[in-house]
Amino acid sequence: MSSFRVLAVASEGLRRLLWNSISADPVTQPLVGTEDAIVFLNPTATAQDSARRLSLWLYHVSEDEHVKNIPAVRLDDARTRMTPLALDLFYLLTPFAASGEADHLLLGKAMQTFHDTATARVVDATSMDVNEELRITLYRRSLDEISQVWQALREPYRLSVCYQVKVTHLDSVREDPAARVVDVSGSWTPEPALVGAP
16 A cells, blocks of 8 residues: 555656666667666657657556455544555656667567566655555557557657556545444334235
């Protein structure tokens, strides 16, 4: 379970995962240079600075409907906390290397990294209020759907892939009183029999 910082910590964890893999490879490390060259900006903003080499853009967030029926979190005998909000994060991964060949190398390495690390745990070491296991999957989008994203950016289409990261839990801060049921009482009166009923 995690605080509102979970989106930032999840994105930072994905960037660190990519950088650790890219920096350990003698072919891709010179293409990126530093971890700061992997940015969270959209592709339009990324293209404005030649030092930026890889855009990991969180372009869509949605609620995970499959876990909506999780019960409220019981804090103690008198209080419960509202069910955490389960989120799916959708990232557009776009290389911005110096050439088309370098784009292919960089995208291939990034895809290999996410494929080999299908699950990753992210923890916020400073405040310890984020602790999540992320599941990273290549998200199939049709060329038409991806083109719509690029049209919204008003940019020409670039080589890119989509990833879905699930499930991220965002804790609620709303607490409700919840006393235990200790006694139940009621009365029941049978209905009179109908005349002539078999």
